[in-house]
Amino acid sequence: MQKTLRKYFAFFALPTFAAFTIAFIIPFIMGVYLSFTEFTTVSDARWVGFSNYTKIFTESRDFINALWFTIRFTIVSVISINVLAFLLALLLTKKIKGTNIFRTIFFMPNLIGGIVLGYIWQLIINGVLIKFGVDITFDAKYGFWGLVILMNWQMIGYMMIIYIAGIQNLPGDVLEAARIDGANAFQTLGRVTIPLLMPSITICSFLTLTNSFKLFDQNFALTGGAPGKETQMLALDIYNTFYGRTGYEGVGQAKAVIFFIFVAVIAGVQLVLTRSKEVEQ
Amino acid sequence: MERTKTNPVIFTLLIIISLIFIAPVIIVLINSFKGQFYISDTPFKLPTDKTFVKLINYTNGIQKIKFFSAFFYSLFITVFSVCGILFFTSMTAWYIIRCKNKVSNLLYYLFVFSMIVPFQMVMFTMSKIANVMRLDNPLGIIVIYIGFGSGLSIFMFSGFIKSIPLDIEEAATIDGCNPIQTFFRIILPILKPTAITVGILNAMWIWNDYLLPYLVIGNKYKTIPIAVQYLQGGYGSRDMGALMSMLILSIIPIIIFYLSCQKHIIKGVVAGSVKG
Numbered sequence: 001m002q003k004t005l006r007k008y009f010a011f012f013a014l015p016t017f018a019a020f021t022i023a024f025i026i027p028f029i030m031g032v033y034l035s036f037t038e039f040t041t042v043s044d045a046r047w048v049g050f051s052n053y054t055k056i057f058t059e060s061r062d063f064i065n066a067l068w069f070t071i072r073f074t075i076v077s078v079i080s081i082n083v084l085a086f087l088l089a090l091l092l093t094k095k096i097k098g099t100n101i102f103r104t105i106f107f108m109p110n111l112i113g114g115i116v117l118g119y120i121w122q123l124i125i126n127g128v129l130i131k132f133g134v135d136i137t138f139d140a141k142y143g144f145w146g147l148v149i150l151m152n153w154q155m156i157g158y159m160m161i162i163y164i165a166g167i168q169n170l171p172g173d174v175l176e177a178a179r180i181d182g183a184n185a186f187q188t189l190g191r192v193t194i195p196l197l198m199p200s201i202t203i204c205s206f207l208t209l210t211n212s213f214k215l216f217d218q219n220f221a222l223t224g225g226a227p228g229k230e231t232q233m234l235a236l237d238i239y240n241t242f243y244g245r246t247g248y249e250g251v252g253q254a255k256a257v258i259f260f261i262f263v264a265v266i267a268g269v270q271l272v273l274t275r276s277k278e279v280e281q
Numbered sequence: 282m283e284r285t286k287t288n289p290v291i292f293t294l295l296i297i298i299s300l301i302f303i304a305p306v307i308i309v310l311i312n313s314f315k316g317q318f319y320i321s322d323t324p325f326k327l328p329t330d331k332t333f334v335k336l337i338n339y340t341n342g343i344q345k346i347k348f349f350s351a352f353f354y355s356l357f358i359t360v361f362s363v364c365g366i367l368f369f370t371s372m373t374a375w376y377i378i379r380c381k382n383k384v385s386n387l388l389y390y391l392f393v394f395s396m397i398v399p400f401q402m403v404m405f406t407m408s409k410i411a412n413v414m415r416l417d418n419p420l421g422i423i424v425i426y427i428g429f430g431s432g433l434s435i436f437m438f439s440g441f442i443k444s445i446p447l448d449i450e451e452a453a454t455i456d457g458c459n460p461i462q463t464f465f466r467i468i469l470p471i472l473k474p475t476a477i478t479v480g481i482l483n484a485m486w487i488w489n490d491y492l493l494p495y496l497v498i499g500n501k502y503k504t505i506p507i508a509v510q511y512l513q514g515g516y517g518s519r520d521m522g523a524l525m526s527m528l529i530l531s532i533i534p535i536i537i538f539y540l541s542c543q544k545h546i547i548k549g550v551v552a553g554s555v556k557g
Contacts, residue, residue: 004454005379005460012372013377013385015369016369016370016372016428016431016435017388018428019425019427019431020391020428020432021428022410022416022424023429024403024428024431025391027406027410028395028402028406030406030410031403034405042406091291091294091295094288095287096288096291097292104543105299105302105303106298109302109305111485111489112489112532112535113489113490113505113506114491114506115489115491116506116531120309123308123309124308124324127323127325153302158554161547161550162554203554216492220491238401239401242404249405252405256399259402260401267397
């Protein structure tokens with residue numbers, strides 16, 4: 001069958017591959033090339049070597065600031081989302097009435113788009129801050145915690161579902177054995193449940209990690225980077241470099257390449273970690 | 282024997298947390314009925330006789346951002362992109378898995394590679410190419426979505442196709458089916474559960490996507506996220522009432538979709554969590 005199938009490349013694979021080439025392969029290769037050039041319209045690209053890359057770090061501190069803000073935001077979100085989602089999952093696996101309704105409610109915010117989420121929380125956070133005579137753009141720390149709260153609201157339900165699936169698949173005999181051996185609830189949680197849930201914890205940590213690291217829409221709508229550029233995350237900084245100032249498209253593209261390398265490294269670490277876990281089991 | 286007995290403390294706690302989760306949407310809903318100058322300062326107050334404006338915010342908002350045309354564009358682009366993605370990537374995934382050679386291997390790795398590339402890496406060049414190739418319209422953007430969405434979709438279809446026993450296809454071949462007949466009559470029906478998952482993941486992504494449609498078609502055609510962002514306008518000039526009502530109108534379709542196929546959505550999103 002393989003041999004006959006091979007002749008059908010044009011039918012089965014060509015349409016997808018053509019769209020993939022237009023939407024991904026060509027833009028990606030051009031993107032890498034353009035990061036080494038100065039351009040405004042692509043056709044006027046002029047080779048400048050690594051100067052865009054050095055400009056990122058020498059001309060302004062925007063990128064470093066955005067990177068630092070993104071890292072802090074990512075660490076706080078990953079920890080808070082996973083801890084809260086895990087606690088909720090524990091509560092919802094205690095055979096409570098109406099578990100399904102609770103699950104439905106907690107998961108709902110995950111479906112709402114980033115732009116809409118940003119404006120919902122802008123209203124609420126500004127509504128609280130106005131009592132103190134300020135708004136979210138007054139100080140970077142308001143924007144920071146605003147983003148953290150927004151991200152928690154959006155992602156807790158999603159991670160909770162993954163943890164619930166993990167908890168429900170725990171081997172009952174092991175938990176039974178722990179109880180017979182006289183372990184109390186905290187000992188069972190720390191010594192049995194959490195170690196057995198490591199695969200779920202890895203998935204959720206990386207999911208929240210990449211989602212927080214690549215965040216754009218929520219950042220764009222909630223603070224837009226204000227005050228100044230203090231709450232600007234990496235994706236928004238790249239966007240503003242491209243479209244905020246003419247003549248800086250090459251620098252923007254170079255930032256995008258660095259951003260891509262960060263994301264690729266995270267994905268690589270995740271792959272290695274999940275692979276090694278699979279071997280153990 | 283364990284009995285199902287609800288712990289009242291945990292139950293109350295869960296009710297409180299649920300209220301916290303719903304509150305933001307309810308607050309926006311309440312404010313969507315208040316006059317635009319009474320929203321920013323006192324968002325947590327219920328409308329009074331003085332501040333209640335009936336549906337004025339809704340009629341204003343719908344006019345200002347042409348909500349129904351935005352809804353139509355969002356729906357059109359989402360439905361046809363998802364159908365296109367399902368149709369084309371399921372075929373390609375089957376071909377890649379069943380026809381093992383260097384070319385199909387390379388293709389597979391290229392598709393998987395595209396999943397980890399952030400949109401910012403290609404946003405500028407992609408929107409230029411879309412412009413040059415005249416794909417900057419609601420029909421053309423479907424091609425872009427099929428191309429950009431193919432990585433995850435092919436990855437998920439391939440994972441499932443690997444588990445389908447070859448015997449079925451071999452039997453079909455012996456019975457005289459050519460590969461096209463084999464795929465559409467035998468394989469496609471088996472792929473249905475995966476197709477639902479892939480469809481839901483892509484639908485949620487495309488419906489909520491802001492930056493890609495903004496850069497490719499945003500000047501002429503506004504989808505819902507673009508229209509909502511457009512309402513923001515310049516500083517000081519924005520109509521909070523219209524914003525509130527449009528936030529509500531953009532959430533309603535999502536909630537209807539969610540409540541009508543909740544099981545599939547939750548299952549699909551969890552299955553898609555491999556994307557990373």
